[in-house]
Amino acid sequence: MTQPKLTRLELQIMEELWTRGQLSIREIQEAFPEKKRPAYTTIQTTVYRLEGKKALRRVKKVGNFHIFEAAISRDRARARLSSNPATLAQATSKTHNARSNCMAAMAT
Numbered sequence: 077m078t079q080p081k082l083t084r085l086e087l088q089i090m091e092e093l094w095t096r097g098q099l100s101i102r103e104i105q106e107a108f109p110e111k112k113r114p115a116y117t118t119i120q121t122t123v124y125r126l127e128g129k130k131a132l133r134r135v136k137k138v139g140n141f142h143i144f145e146a147a148i149s150r151d152r153a154r155a156r157l158s159s160n161p162a163t164l165a166q167a168t169s170k171t172h173n174a175r176s177n178c179m180a181a182m183a184t
Contacts, residue, residue, distance in 0.1 A: 080129045082153055085114065085122050090153055093132060093146040100141050 082090065092107045093099060099107075105119040114122075123144060126132045133147045 082126075082129075082131065083122075085118075086126055086129075086131070087153065089119065089122060089126065090131060090146055090148075090150075093144065094150055098135050098143045098145045100138075100143055102141070104144075 088108075089104055092104050096103075096107070101116065101120050101123055104123065105113060105116050108114060123132065127134065127144070131146070131148050131153065132144050135143045135145050137143075
């Protein structure tokens with residue numbers, strides 16, 4: 077049975093979960109650079125799609141929001157992208173840049 081492929085945005089979200097661990101939708105959204113940050117509802121929809129693809133799972137509910145964690149490894153996700161390695165390179169690069177910008181902003 078073939079696994080569903082991940083989009084660039086889905087992979088960026090997964091990178092945050094692999095790097096930072098358990099996160100809420102708001103925390104995932106705020107990891108993106110402010111100028112190119114997707115809307116909260118865009119991240120929410122994408123997270124729910126990833127949940128449907130069994131790439132991540134809800135860990136717990138805190139108040140009125142859920143905490144999510146990765147349910148698949150980086151290697152398994154990369155296998156889903158093997159037909160399009162350019163997507164993997166772009167997503168990994170954008171996630172790294174977003175994380176660097178976030179760290180720089182926190183340092184100032």
